[in-house]
Amino acid sequence: MQYAFLEQMLMNSIKEVQIKLGYEKEAIRFYYPEKALCKIVKISGDSKEETKEFMEGFKEYTKDKLGRLKITKSQGRFCFEIPAEGVDYVYNNVEDNGFLREFIETVEKPHATLDDILSVFGKYSNGRIICEKSSQEECDYIIFFEDASFDYYRYYLKFHENHVTYHRFLLEEAMEMGI
Template sequence: MDFARLEKNIIDVIKEEQAKLGYRKEKIRLYYPLSSLNHFFQLDVDETGMQEKLSRFSEYEEGKLGSVEVTNKGERFCFHIPEEGAEYVHNNMKENEFIKDLIGLISHHGCKMQDIFELFRQHSDQITIEEMHSDEFDYMICFENDPEDTYRYCFKDEGCHIIYHRFLPEDYEEFGFGK
């Protein structure tokens, strides 16, 4: 079983959390729906099948995130990341990552969508910006042909501040945002 894509996502989420809240050597719990896990592995299995697939994840992560415990209640899976996992991510996080720049930008009052567009353009000349016709989000932005960042970033201007959410490409499509 290839766990690389799931591992990368977990590390990305921890990096995002540390960029927002700062680093603490602490246990972390991350929750994933079954549908997202199926997307990571290009599978279509039920809870039992996924639990079986994930039974070797802790062994895979032993040298990086530590002894990760995976539990589930129905289609909701919880990854219990030990303190070593938070420390591993902190010690291996690059200084000038895009997510840190994005969080820094949107945390300032007065941030405009044009500022966000420009930030993406500073990180790549190959981006896609799509206006969304949804109550939840105004724009989707993604990097084209970047194997390190395949997420769909969705933004909502709420007047006094801008919020965002990152989606896996498959989750973005499944939620119907791409239509």
């Protein structure tokens, strides 16, 4: 079972919110498309019983770190509600490796350029990064580390007149959304 990977994914998302918005000891929710999540955790998703068993096992697996999770499903996606004590655990126990903080700070600067952003990636990858021009209207570039062991997300960047927006997805999520 992929409990550890999913737990790390949720903790990474909590840490991202804390870097962007600051720390608040309150519950937080994350939504994942059902098909993408099943691929990520390596379950078929064809059996409601298999999915339910996985989610119940995951809640038990994470209770010591993230507290009593609430997991619901609606409109083809799962909602993970992490209680305040889980958010607090991440704040106090999950180290910031520096990359995400520096990436967010760079993206949030007015008039940030692709070179500015690539420089941050380069600093944490010894230059082994992939930067692809996107044909999608929603984003201009997709950037990710060649070696996913450091950071396994793909960063979708959209350059606007005087600022940059980004979205961070796992490959399975992006494929499910068609981006």
